[in-house]
Amino acid sequence: MKWTLLDAYGLNDVLVALSKGREVYAQEGHAKGRSRLSKSTNWQTGFHTLGTCRPTEPLKSLFFPAREFVGRWNDSAAREPMPERIVFGVKNCDLSSLAIHDFVFLEGVAKDPYYAEARAKTLLVSTDCSDQLDVCFCTAVGEQPWAEKGFDINIAGTVEGCVIEDGSARGAKALQEVEHMLEPADDELLAELAQQRIERMEELVDQCNRHGLRPGTDLKAAFEGAFQSELWAEFSENCVECGACNFICCTCHCFLLADGVDRDGAPARSKLWDACLYSGFARTAGGGTPRPFRAERFRNRFDKKFSYFPEILGKYGCDGCGRCTEACIAKIDIRDVLRRAINDSTALHADTGND
């Protein structure tokens, strides 16, 4: 169902009402037009925003924290239950990345109960992007700057008013709390939104084109066709293996089970983000590693995102958020790597067979 606001109410009224009884995550302004994801007890008008683009922190950190206590040795005491939460202003790149984490942590051999609890207790309120960062390239990986699925509630602002849509049963239920502020959106408003989305998309497509990335290019074929290319060695030459691209990535899900001791000295275990760029990532006890060279580790990151996940899940393990480009101190731009892979790919430029 698509709603809009009654004249008597402002969007803030809806946001304040939705945040009631829930821990709030929303964007707060930050230097250079970037914004941060901030945690609060309620929606703070004037401080919080829905954001024009995605924040610096990846959404995954709310479900798969950088460091998560897993348990104490020989102690099956249950962890404190998580509070109900609401995240405002989720952008499509982040939302789409949850499909990867859901697949890994919910749909495999065993379900991660902490991840499941975090997902179950978090209401996701997405909003359309109203701007783009220099590093954004979601249209090159089959995404678009607005959410089409995976959200509980989507809020899209237009000059004529906002369109509020439920995307799940619990989203619809939450909207019942504010139903008195809403009326069904009319066709004119929806047409305005559709037009606005087309324009937003065109700007992003233009930005991607300037980097040589066109919508619909088969990046799986590009990666696989460029597997033997020199590009991996060339691009990774300046890589310092800091792992920032892994950590900041909205889809990277690898982790380490780390054993240590709790404050009282009792053995305990934590789950920490890990990075496949690290030379020790795949190393076995005997010292062997399937990827001894940095170029291979660098390539492996693209392998996982542009070959493994498309094959296993039918989806790239990259949503075009551009965080890796922003975070890289060697200034490696993922778009340049992809463009070079497209250029070097033997699969995409296969001989027609008339030899």
Add this chain to the structure above:
Amino acid sequence: MTQPLYMPIPATIEQITDETPDIKTFTIRPEVPVTFKAGQFVELALPGVGEAPFTPSSSPKISENMEITIMRTGRVTDRLHRMGEGDEVGIRGPMGRAYPIEQFHGREILIVGGGCGVGPLRSLLLDLVDELDRYARVIVRYGAKTPDSIVFKDAQTHGWDQGGALDVMLTVDQDDDSWDGHVGMITSILTEDYLDCHADDGVAVMCGPPVMMKYGTGMLLQRGYRPENIWLSMERNMSCGIGQCGHCRLGRYYICRDGPVFSYDEIANNPRLWDD
């Protein structure tokens, strides 16, 4: 799973047997019996230290305790080798895919082991020997670096290699005065001179260090074994053991979830298959 995910079942080291100067067999008794199939692995955890993946070397028919044969080679195994009987450890598992033993029924099975890799193979062998008449023939070819580094030395005296249904041969890379057996790499006893086999429909199962697996597989293919009938125990840095943490990915597979046992045709096209 009664135990919280990622946390081990408490267990005790019941017995420690020295196999070689750097390999010991640990008998582990978990608080709750752990039932596994030959080829599956467990994560053995040391409180506050870490954990590492191992395939048990004992019979899968026993679940009250399990034996794990471990070489001292890294941080966790070094600590483990300094532990004693009665010490507390933890077990997570079993994990992964076992040997498809039903597919082996009625066929000739060649077991090729190298060094400590004979641990998992012992578990399989104990399973096979239990019902030896189900199989056309079971052949074992085992290679160690020196006579001193042969694991399960007493196994030779069990009489398994008598009676024809079981054909066992050992080799060492380098001999000493105590050794009157064959000297040479494992591949040297996979030749026609020392291995009379029905490669076309036989099953080969191999476990050992990567370099041995690499040349061993080449030899088996040369002898006529089909890629789909060569079963390899692959090893990577399996950490979570349930296909989540990402460390052990091999192409489209996670070794912990889809392996650790693979047929050669499933994995042959991966670059750097053998970590060499």
